[in-house]
Amino acid sequence: MKNLSLAQQILGMKIVRDRKTKKIWMSQKKYVEQFYVCNGVYPARYSSRSWRCEQILANPGKKHWEAIKWILRYLKGTSKMCFCFRGTEPILEGFADANMAGDLDGRKFTSGFLFTFAREAVSWQSKLQKCVALSTTEAECIAIEKYKVYCDSQSPIDLSKNSMYHSCTKHIDVRYHWIREVMEKQLLKLVKIHTNKNPTDMLTKVASRDKLEDVLRKVVTGIGLLTVPYALSSGGWLSLLLFFLVAAMTFYTGLLLKTCLDADPSIRSYLDIVERAFGKTGRIIVTIIMNSELYLVGTGLLILEADNLHKLFPKFMIKIGTLTIEGTQSFVFITALVILPSMLLTDLSILSYVSATGVFFCLIIFISVVCVGAFNGVGFHVKGKLVDVGGLPTAVSLYIVCFAGHPVVPSVYTSMRNAYQFSKVLLSSFTVTTITYMSIAIVGYLMYGSDVESQITLNLPTGKASAEAAIYTTLLIPITRYALMLTPVANGIESGLLENYKNRTPVRLLIRMVLLFSTVVLACVFPYFESLMAIVGSIFVVLASFVLPCLFYL
Known part of the structure; x- marks a missing residue:
């Protein structure tokens, strides 16, 4: 036998070995490229058709031949993907x-x-x-x-x-x-x-329709629930018309995303639509925008936690020698220490399960707020003002944050068993979300009027069981969601590093710790939750949920 050096190919698969990182890559790109199909991106909703077609070999119909086309496009779209075996x-x-x-x-x-x-x-x-x-x-x-x-x-x-x-x-x-x-x-x-x-x-x-419907509700129902009473107090009763307008517009742009997906079945995600419309440069820019939104939301979670802890323990402070940290800043540091272990985890499945109870959390908060108004002597007697023109920009910005789930809409659509039901799923999800937000906005405004805080939980009286149920439920939200928000940002930064620094544990941990530290600094310098959420809504959510879907459609 002759020594023919390292193996380069086996069974049609190209072999690439990196002994320094102890990795082996195996790819069938050359074999797949022998098929002549149009360029496209991996179509997730047709990946399951390959095994379905095997069941109809005797008498295939037109729809089965169409499925074969999707399979070939799937092969073309995933030709650059390969197996990676590590040590x-x-x-x-x-x-x-x-x-x-x-x-x-x-x-x-x-x-x-x-x-x-x-x-x-x-x-x-x-x-x-x-x-x-x-x-x-x-x-x-x-x-x-x-x-x-x-x-x-x-x-x-x-x-x-x-x-x-x-x-x-x-x-x-x-x-x-x-x-x-x-x-x-x-x-x-x-x-x-x-x-x-x-x-x-x-x-x-x-995935079933019910499961995907539940996913959409959990995506669009979040921390915006706490700020809508403040938004209503800023804009007045007539600002509810703008709230319904925002809900209708975001629902319509969701349908525009569906139209884009139907026009090119090779698309599977929001970023795929971006790349098809604006190229790879546009994809990079939008990725930065989306990660910036997640970064600011993560900062908002720290402020949210610190504000509610400060309400429970207003006299708490941290003393280190001659250094004294008081107020919400002290709780920002404590929250960061509590969150730090979750930022170092590689498996966030436990957090994702807890975070998936977001709808249940919102229900607890809503019931608790109603109980405070009905049974703890607060009542629902404040008439409020009809309209405040000066506060309308803030109100609209906070309303927009309530419907910030568009980047996941394409992924939900491509995962549906019956894609034709997507419009009904989207409508039911937005209807439930709209009713939920509107209800707590009206209840909170009737209870506290113009005195309502940026987070409704900050108005609730301490020492009452119903109020503390809402506050402690709110405290769980940042703990369970912070790592889930910042992990995509960390992964995006890591993907832009040189190959020698990718997938290294020290680098990964350093990136996450730097992100956590930077959000702590930002939360201490700019501790205004309502203003931060208004910035997120007026800039990032407007782009992702209003402007870009319309540009995609054009």
Whole structure:
């Protein structure tokens, strides 16, 4: 045998090795480029069609040929993507999932599996099974009968461990129970995994309308809830007309984004639309704008936390030698110390679950505010003013912040099972959001009138259970959302570094600590929550939710 130096290609895949960083890249770009398809970006909503087309090989129709076109565009759009294997522990892991009775014609089910080695994907498959499963347990058992897996259903795991049959399991074929012998020999271990963390879930099903509707509500319902009473007090009762106008305009621009997506099915995200309209330079500029918005919102979260803590503990101060830090500034530093561990995490899944309860948080705050007005002697007797022309700019800017979810609209649309229902999903989400914000704005203004603070929780009396429920719920929002807001900013900065500094833990930690420190400084220098949110609304949200969607459409 001859030494032909390092391997450059295997099975049509190009191999690139970097021994310094202990990484190997494997790419099929050359093979994919042999197909002649139009240039495009990876179309997420058609990625699941590849395994669907395999089910219609005998008598394909026009829609199936259209699906094939999307598959070819998918290959072209992802030709530059490659596998990257790092020098991690050589551990083999598997994941499996099944979609019971997903085939509407034969009522058969789709099973999928994915293998990872050294935490990188090496093998995966999605397949329509030949048999009909009579239960979800049987479907999951068949899905795990060939390989080692993490399974998102506890019942097949228990069935594989339990050798006793009964009337509810006798219909499951014996050939799927060989896994028990393997487990008894300790050659295989079955582990329960949550469905949201199971990567094979995308091989067997797509997101439902209800789930995506919930996502949209959580996106557009946020910290703006606390400022709308102040916005109403700034502009007066007639400013509610502008609030409805803002809601209608943002709903319409959301539909414009849908039109852009329908015009070019190869687009999957907001930034993809930007790149198609303005090129790569435009994509970079808009990315900077979006990250700047997240950075300022993160700063606002620090101010929000500090203001509410200062209300609970007004006499608190920090003394370090001769240095004394009083007021909200002291709580900004304390909040930063509490948030610091979450900024250093690589897995933010726990925070994302807690943050996903944003709608529940808003409901608690709203009910608490109503209870304070109804049962704690505050009442709803303030008449307020009809209109304040001088305060209308501030009011409109804060109203705009309430509808700042447009960058995620394309991603939601491309993930829908039935894309034609998107308009209904968008309408219902904006309707719920509009009613929620308007209700708390009216209630807060009737309670405190022109004396309402920039955050309604700062007006609530301490020592009352309902008031403290709202305040403590508000305190959870910055703790759970700060890291989620700043992580995309940190990732954007890291992606712009030289290759030698990317994916290095010290660099990653340094970037996040610098970001945290800079937001602390900004929060201390400019501790005005309502003004900061007005800046976010009047500049960044106006661009992302009003100006850019119209330019995309043109």
